[in-house]
Each structure stands twice: as structure tokens, then as C-alpha cells.
Amino acid sequence: MELFAILLFGIAATTTALFVIFSKNTVHSALWMVANCFTVAVLFLLLNSQFIAILQIIVYAGAIMMFILYAIMMLNLKKAGDEDQVKNNLAPGRLLILGLFFIGLIILGIGFSPQALKGGMGADALAGFGEINLVANYIFSKGLIPFELVSVLLTAAVVGAVYLAKKD
Amino acid sequence: MIDFFIIPVIKVIILFTVCLLIVAYTTWAERKILGHIQLRYGPMRVGWHGLLQPIADGIKNFFKEEVIPDNADKAVFLLAPVISISVAIILLAIIPFGEPFTIFGKKITLWLANPSIGILFILGFATLGSYGTILGGWSSGNKYGYMGGLRASAMILSYELSLAFAVISIIMMTGSLSLVDMVSAQHGLWNVVKQPVAFFVFLISGTAELNRTPFDMPEAESELCCGYNVEYSSMKFALFFLAEYTHMFVFASLVTTLFLGGWHGPFLPGIVWFFIKTFAIIFVCIWVRATFPRLRYDKVMKLEWKFLLPVALANVIVTGAVMALV
Incomplete structure (x- = not known):
């Protein structure tokens, strides 16, 4: 059950983070960032740390994203430049590097996760953690x-x- | 099963209906009280002294035409009222309305949840509510709405600070973040006596966060012709309106919980005292609206940064010093 929830919100966090990068409208990017803060807060909750989760919401989703939104609105940023430019920047070579980077991250994650769950940071130690x-x-x-x-x-x-x- | 599912569901349903009824009738009370303060009657036609007016307004709003402006950002335009109302209603979950009582051998608490982060939950989500205002203003594609949204974010960014610092002095005195603990700690003496400065700072910054006159910068009718919600019609407008009044109810019950001793009071049961105090605060909000003119924009900012924030900070320092010495 918990593993399922963590997987779900982990995927949600990654997806929203991708949307932050790929939205063409800056305000939409900022909104996806708020959604991302929320999913990360849920991940903290699943790790038993209510306090850090609510800090994530107050500080990041509340205050910092509000500042960013305010700045975007003050500067009145329009849609990001030409679409061609965006496409050129995402040439196949770069996509390949990006993909390799992600594969590396996944390998690192799989390699480290079983160790992290054992020993000093087991379920008992996590109970009063946050x-x-x-x-x-x-x-x-x-x-x-x-x-x-x-x-x-x-x-x-x-x-x-x-x-x-x-x-x- | 009963403890984890049925009782909470019943509580949610009761909370939802009662609070939304209260919120609907707050709009009626506001119009009546404003009317009487200005020597007129207010709504009189629908029902006895206009008592059915909120219901008539609700039905009317359902049947109005929905308009989405051409240069609106459609997705965000639709999302904004949803954010506003849902965040406002979430806040109701952790307000303690009365002392726990026992029925059929089961202990029933008059709050939905009592998380250890308590008041931080309210501070966090109350800020998120203003995203509705800001995004509503931005996505309308209307310059008045845009200005309204911009002002809303500036207001929230500044007044959130003094609000939080006023709450911090209460947290220091209670030693806990949970609202239930805060009420229990006021059994003898209410916090309004111990912390008068924090009380006034909280009241003023709370009014500002609610965007009510004299701080209703985001909608300032005379400058922005209704500001952030100018392009909204029908039920979407009604949701903004409802959210605003739900926030007012939450704010009043927070003042009651933090400063006026929550459910404590002689003779009457706790929940009655809670609502008496809450309605008194709501009345004060309406009274303030009828009394003070709207401040100029720069003066609103000056009030916060040059007066309220230093006062709230000094109050925290003094509280800490007194607690360390006594």
C-alpha cells in the first residue's frame, strides 16, 4: 500500500516537474511547480514527517511560488520565444544525453534504495522522524x-x- | 470501521452543510447589518426580512449564463474558482468547535482532525487560497483583473508575515501547534488578555488577508471595477464569493480559537460559546467594513512593513523575554 502510494506520487512528482520545463507559458510553468511542491509534500508525509511536509507547502508552494508568480506578472512575460528555437535546442543528440542521464539516475536509485531502507533508517527509526x-x-x-x-x-x-x- | 469511516463521514457531512449554511447566511447578515448601519433596511422582499435571499441568490446564480472571455486562458480561468473554494473548505477540517462528548459509549470529538502541525496547516493552506484570486485575475485577460491579481499577491506576501508572527507568540505560550491544545491552555485566562498586541495584529492582518474593506485592494470597485473577478459570471463568480465568506468564517473561528478561549465559557455548552464568539468577530468584520474607507494602496503597504511587522516582531521578542524570566 505504502509502496504503491510512494510510486504513484513519485511518478506524479516527475511528471509535474517535466511539465514545469516543457510548458510554453511561464505562468503555467509556475503552476506546475506548485503542483510539484504538493507531490513532494505528500512524499514527505509518506516518510512520516508532517512538519517538513507542511513546511514544503508553506515555504515553497505558498511563499516562494507566490513571489515567482508575482515577478512573472510584474514583468509580464509573454509566451517563450519561437517554437523553432525550442525544437532546435532539443535536437536528437541532446535528447540522447538527457535519456542517458535519466537511465543513470534510475540505476543509481535502484542501487542505493535497498541499503537506505535497512539499518539505522528502518521503520522504527522513522516513526518519530519528522x-x-x-x-x-x-x-x-x-x-x-x-x-x-x-x-x-x-x-x-x-x-x-x-x-x-x-x-x- | 465505525471509528475510521462512518463517524468521520457523518462529521464531514454535518460540517459541510452547517458551515455552508452559515456562510450563505453571513452574506445575508452582511447586507442587513450594512443596511441598518447606513439607515436603510437591506433585503426585505424574499421571505421575512429577506431571510430567503441567500437561497434566491444561489438559484439565480445557477441559471445565469456562463461567459468565458475570448482572450482568457481557459484552463486556468476554470481552475481558479475551484482552487479558491476547495482550499477555503479544507481549512474547516481542523477547527475545534467544542469539547469532546460521549454518546453510546463512543467519544466524539467536535473536530475532524487534530494533526500535530495544527495551526501551520491553516497558515499554509490559507496562503494557497489566494492562488485562486491571483490566477483568476491573471487568466481573465482583462487589465483590471490583472491589476487585481497582482495586488492580491502583493497583499498576501506582506500580510502573511505579521499574521504568522502574531500566531508565533501564541505558539510560544502554548508550547504546541495543535489548535485543541491551544484552546485547552486558555482554560483560566484567555489569550486576548495575555497577548493583546498579538490579538490586534492578528485581527488587522487577518482582515487584510480576507481582502475586506478597508484593505480590499484586489477588488477596489472605484479603481478596478471589481478587480480579479470582473470577468467571472454565474456559478464561477458565486464560488469566489462563497470562498471569500468561508474564509471569513474560518478567520472568525480562528480568532475565537487562538485568542478568545475557543469553547470555554460559563453556563452554556461549549459549542454555543464557540458560535457566539465567532459571530461576534464576524459582526466586527462587517462593522469595520461599514465604518472605514478604503486605504490608498501605498498606505496599505506602509501599514504592514513599517508598523504591523515591527510590532509583531517586538511582541515575539518581548513574549520570549518574559517567558525566559518568569
Whole structure:
């Protein structure tokens, strides 16, 4: 049952991700991205981590995609360039490389998955895995310094972006 | 079987009917109250004091012609009202309406679900609801709709922040994200007494998230001639309308749950207290609409970024400091 659900939503995640790339309309791409965030959130739920799943929805589907949509609408992007150009970019050679890349990914995935399910990350260890208390305890004790450093880095990035966007 | 399937299904059906009836009659209450505040009667013709007006409106909307504009993005145009209404109704699932009671030896809870992520679920999905507004405005292929959608996304992006920070101070005091725990924690003293600042920040940013006057930027009739839903007709318009009022009901019940002690109150049963408080908040929303004029767009943004957000942040810091010291 769980395996079936994971397979279903894994396929859904991949399909929506492909639609993000192949939609010609930028707003449609953004919408497929929202759908993709949702399927990934469901995958997190299946891994027993409610908190990370809802963060995926709040942060990515809610806030970040809203920003992207806002930016797309502000800039009023029209449909992506000529269709010929898109077709030229997807010449057979590139498709072949892309296909090989995917086959490689699948081999890697199959190779790694049985090991990942054994040992330290078995069903028992996963039971309380994504509970908010555990995440909070980790962030505010062991992970405190990296966490604060990342926030300083992000603040610096925001200040830098404001400076770059400013026209004297 | 009974615990996992039949009881939840009955609960869903009751919740759905009761809440949609309440939502339909909120539209009636709004027109009546606005009317009386402005010294007129409001709807009077259909039924006693217009009591059947919402039903008449519903039937009328069913039989109106559906119009899809030529330069609309058809798929998204049809999807937008669906997103709006479904996300609004999902939110009802985790609101605790009253204390659990026992019937035929079974413990019945008056909430559909009590996930450990509780309030985050509401914050997350409430934001998603505004996708309906934004996409509806964008896909109409109409400049007023477009501006409305743009404004809706800017409003959500800004007011979501102060809303979340107001909630964080409550989470800090309760030590849990679950709405049921939050209500139980207010057994003695309501949070509105302990956290007055968070209460007002939540009330103001909530009104802004609902897109109601004085913050109804996305539909501002005098500037955008109805904004994001200008091209919608018939049942699709009705769905937007319904979603807006469902959001209002959810917002009022959230204020009740977070700040007004939920189902706690003397003498009467819990669920009665819950609805009394919720309707009081809905009345306040309508009262505010009748009292204040619409703010100018830049002032709405200034209010959030230069006043509400710093106040909410300061409130979180003060709450943390007091909790650490006491």
C-alpha cells in the first residue's frame, strides 16, 4: 500500500516537474511547480514527517511560488520565444544525453534504495522522524551555529541584492 | 470501521452543510447589518426580512449564463474558482468547535482532525487560497483583473508575515501547534488578555488577508471595477464569493480559537460559546467594513512593513523575554 502510494506520487512528482520545463507559458510553468511542491509534500508525509511536509507547502508552494508568480506578472512575460528555437535546442543528440542521464539516475536509485531502507533508517527509526519537537531540538542545540550562519548569509545576500538593484 | 469511516463521514457531512449554511447566511447578515448601519433596511422582499435571499441568490446564480472571455486562458480561468473554494473548505477540517462528548459509549470529538502541525496547516493552506484570486485575475485577460491579481499577491506576501508572527507568540505560550491544545491552555485566562498586541495584529492582518474593506485592494470597485473577478459570471463568480465568506468564517473561528478561549465559557455548552464568539468577530468584520474607507494602496503597504511587522516582531521578542524570566 505504502509502496504503491510512494510510486504513484513519485511518478506524479516527475511528471509535474517535466511539465514545469516543457510548458510554453511561464505562468503555467509556475503552476506546475506548485503542483510539484504538493507531490513532494505528500512524499514527505509518506516518510512520516508532517512538519517538513507542511513546511514544503508553506515555504515553497505558498511563499516562494507566490513571489515567482508575482515577478512573472510584474514583468509580464509573454509566451517563450519561437517554437523553432525550442525544437532546435532539443535536437536528437541532446535528447540522447538527457535519456542517458535519466537511465543513470534510475540505476543509481535502484542501487542505493535497498541499503537506505535497512539499518539505522528502518521503520522504527522513522516513526518519530519528522516531528516538530525533534526538528526544533536539533536546530536549537546541535545545529544552532550553522543555522545562525545561514541566516547571516541570507541577510547578507538580501542586502547585496538591494544594493545591486539600486540605481545610484 | 465505525471509528475510521462512518463517524468521520457523518462529521464531514454535518460540517459541510452547517458551515455552508452559515456562510450563505453571513452574506445575508452582511447586507442587513450594512443596511441598518447606513439607515436603510437591506433585503426585505424574499421571505421575512429577506431571510430567503441567500437561497434566491444561489438559484439565480445557477441559471445565469456562463461567459468565458475570448482572450482568457481557459484552463486556468476554470481552475481558479475551484482552487479558491476547495482550499477555503479544507481549512474547516481542523477547527475545534467544542469539547469532546460521549454518546453510546463512543467519544466524539467536535473536530475532524487534530494533526500535530495544527495551526501551520491553516497558515499554509490559507496562503494557497489566494492562488485562486491571483490566477483568476491573471487568466481573465482583462487589465483590471490583472491589476487585481497582482495586488492580491502583493497583499498576501506582506500580510502573511505579521499574521504568522502574531500566531508565533501564541505558539510560544502554548508550547504546541495543535489548535485543541491551544484552546485547552486558555482554560483560566484567555489569550486576548495575555497577548493583546498579538490579538490586534492578528485581527488587522487577518482582515487584510480576507481582502475586506478597508484593505480590499484586489477588488477596489472605484479603481478596478471589481478587480480579479470582473470577468467571472454565474456559478464561477458565486464560488469566489462563497470562498471569500468561508474564509471569513474560518478567520472568525480562528480568532475565537487562538485568542478568545475557543469553547470555554460559563453556563452554556461549549459549542454555543464557540458560535457566539465567532459571530461576534464576524459582526466586527462587517462593522469595520461599514465604518472605514478604503486605504490608498501605498498606505496599505506602509501599514504592514513599517508598523504591523515591527510590532509583531517586538511582541515575539518581548513574549520570549518574559517567558525566559518568569
